[in-house]
Amino acid sequence: MSEETNAAAGKKTRQPALEGWFTLNEDQPHLIGNQCASCGTYYFPRAKNFCKNPACDGDQFDDVELSRTGKVWSFTNAEYKPPAPYVAAEPFVPFTIAAVELAKEKMIVLGQVVAGVNPSDLKAGMEMELVLDTLFEDEAAEHITWKWKPIASNDYE
Amino acid sequence: MSNDIAILGVGMHPWGKWGRNFTEYGVKAARDALADSGVAWKDIGFVSGAATMRCGYPGYVAGATFAQALGWQGAEVNTSYAACASGSQALAAARSKILSGACDVALVVGADTTPKGFLAPQKGDRPDDPDWVRFRLGITNPTYFALYARRRMEMYGDSQDDFALVKVKNAEHGFENPNARYRKKFSADDVAASNMVADPLRLMDICATSDGGAALVVSSLEYARKIGRVDAVKVAAISTVTPIYASAVIEMPDIATDSAAVVDAHSFRAALPVKAYEEAGISPQDVSVAEVYDLSTALELDWMEDLQLCERGQAAQLVRDGATRVGGRLPINPSGGLACFGEAVPAQAIAQVCELTWQLRGQAGARQVAGAQVGITANQGLFGHGSSVILKR
Numbered sequence: 081m082s083e084e085t086n087a088a089a090g091k092k093t094r095q096p097a098l099e100g101w102f103t104l105n106e107d108q109p110h111l112i113g114n115q116c117a118s119c120g121t122y123y124f125p126r127a128k129n130f131c132k133n134p135a136c137d138g139d140q141f142d143d144v145e146l147s148r149t150g151k152v153w154s155f156t157n158a159e160y161k162p163p164a165p166y167v168a169a170e171p172f173v174p175f176t177i178a179a180v181e182l183a184k185e186k187m188i189v190l191g192q193v194v195a196g197v198n199p200s201d202l203k204a205g206m207e208m209e210l211v212l213d214t215l216f217e218d219e220a221a222e223h224i225t226w227k228w229k230p231i232a233s234n235d236y237e
Numbered sequence: 238m239s240n241d242i243a244i245l246g247v248g249m250h251p252w253g254k255w256g257r258n259f260t261e262y263g264v265k266a267a268r269d270a271l272a273d274s275g276v277a278w279k280d281i282g283f284v285s286g287a288a289t290m291r292c293g294y295p296g297y298v299a300g301a302t303f304a305q306a307l308g309w310q311g312a313e314v315n316t317s318y319a320a321c322a323s324g325s326q327a328l329a330a331a332r333s334k335i336l337s338g339a340c341d342v343a344l345v346v347g348a349d350t351t352p353k354g355f356l357a358p359q360k361g362d363r364p365d366d367p368d369w370v371r372f373r374l375g376i377t378n379p380t381y382f383a384l385y386a387r388r389r390m391e392m393y394g395d396s397q398d399d400f401a402l403v404k405v406k407n408a409e410h411g412f413e414n415p416n417a418r419y420r421k422k423f424s425a426d427d428v429a430a431s432n433m434v435a436d437p438l439r440l441m442d443i444c445a446t447s448d449g450g451a452a453l454v455v456s457s458l459e460y461a462r463k464i465g466r467v468d469a470v471k472v473a474a475i476s477t478v479t480p481i482y483a484s485a486v487i488e489m490p491d492i493a494t495d496s497a498a499v500v501d502a503h504s505f506r507a508a509l510p511v512k513a514y515e516e517a518g519i520s521p522q523d524v525s526v527a528e529v530y531d532l533s534t535a536l537e538l539d540w541m542e543d544l545q546l547c548e549r550g551q552a553a554q555l556v557r558d559g560a561t562r563v564g565g566r567l568p569i570n571p572s573g574g575l576a577c578f579g580e581a582v583p584a585q586a587i588a589q590v591c592e593l594t595w596q597l598r599g600q601a602g603a604r605q606v607a608g609a610q611v612g613i614t615a616n617q618g619l620f621g622h623g624s625s626v627i628l629k630r
């Protein structure tokens with residue numbers, strides 16, 4: 081759909097709040113990390129110049145899509161409006177945050193959790209998947225980011 | 238050869254929120270430390286300042302700023318910056334100077350003036366700056382403290398009531414401390430009634446930022462002997478090690494941990510005291526009292542385990558049993574901790590040493606830990622900075 085027809089349909093352009101941090105595939109989005117060509121260590125956000133593994137002097141990196149599912153390591157929420165550069169809707173609506181452990185990359189990644197999921201709905205070890213959702217809107221566009229979402233058939237007991 | 242140095246004098250400016258020039262707080266603390274030591278200002282050979290980043294150029298050269306304010310007398314100066322560990326690094330610089338024989342007696346000073354309200358990131362769009370990115374996504378400092386707290390609840394069965402007990406205990410300790418900013422006793426109900434900030438942490442679980450100043454006069458053991466102070470409390474170890482890659486825990490301001498796919502994950506907080514215990518030749522069982530960095534109530538429990546004062550997951554039980562109160566078998570934060578002080582970054586690690594010095598001298602008044610022989614401090618801040626200092630009688 082062109083921007084014009086979007087506007088006609090009352091829809092705003094969707095654009096990433098952080099350029100190049102995740103793929104824009106709405107059904108199966110991935111975070112974009114990279115991997116040291118010498119030792120294989122993963123990075124998110126992407127490493128630019130040097131590998132941080134003290135046993136490696138690598139400086140070449142290949143982009144990789146990180147696992148799009150993982151397990152809850154811990155979780156919290158924001159009951160107060162964070163300061164700028166956070167852009168909050170008025171009135172501010174508290175949101176949930178999860179730290180999710182990716183098994184293959186052995187890395188914990190933070191992110192907001194989709195609306196409607198409260199801390200009381202989460203448990204350590206729960207399976208989560210990555211989705212794209214609105215971080216904030218302005219007149220021009222809907223700025224999207226990755227968020228974590230409990231996998232529907234969660235069987236974490 | 239012993240690597241010990243003597244603490245001849247300690248001094249503090251009370252913590253508070255006045256917005257006055259940080260030099261004022263530092264000079265007051267320095268003069269108190271000098272008076273406590275009996276050493277004349279003109280005899281100090283080295284002034285070691287802990288920098289403040291929030292007070293302009295004079296803050297970046299804090300050692301010289303304090304030396305000038307006390308009256309230039311030709312001493313050598315140095316300034317250290319290492320976030321929360323700045324004070325310990327300033328102490329470490331003084332110790333190196335003393336142990337190398339380049340100076341007999343040194344003054345260590347840290348002071349800060351903090352802005353009112355939330356600490357917000359610098360202005361402008363900076364997607365390459367992790368601090369900007371995390372605020373953009375709505376992740377504030379309490380987010381990290383809350384993630385650690387919730388992790389304890391999930392792993393060990395700690396509760397919000399346990400965290401509240403830490404606050405109640407620290408408030409009781411700080412009530413008796415003339416240098417504390419918050420001197421009010423609270424009940425568990427008061428904590429439970431305070432606003433939720435980041436589930437499971439409430440406003441009263443999280444520490445504030447404060448103004449304050451702290452100072453030490455330290456010397457060689459030889460100098461201490463010469464002036465008749467063989468009984469002075471000693472610094473037995475200072476650890477300011479960096480983390481070892483890969484970090485096991487998500488650290489402020491990062492959005493992700495390091496990857497442990499290729500190398501093993503390491504805990505930074507747990508590594509800090511290990512070096513201190515080794516250097517001092519002292520074991521965790523010998524510790525009589527600890528001052529730890531309770532940026533949140535739950536973090537005090539993490540520190541107790543990182544300092545190996547109890548097994549992983551056992552800290553909350555010690556609090557429930559009253560063991561961590563003054564009068565208990567392992568008092569933690571007899572000063573009242575950050576809960577009663579609020580954080581004055583470059584002064585805080587020095588203030589921890591001041592408190593332990595008073596405790597080991599038996600001069601802590603109503604908050605005295607009976608028979609304290611060995612004390613340990615711990616703190617951790619941004620960008621791989623942290624410290625642990627051991628004092629002994």
Ligand SMILES: [Zn+2]
Nearest residue numbers: 116119131136
């Ligand atoms: Zn590498």
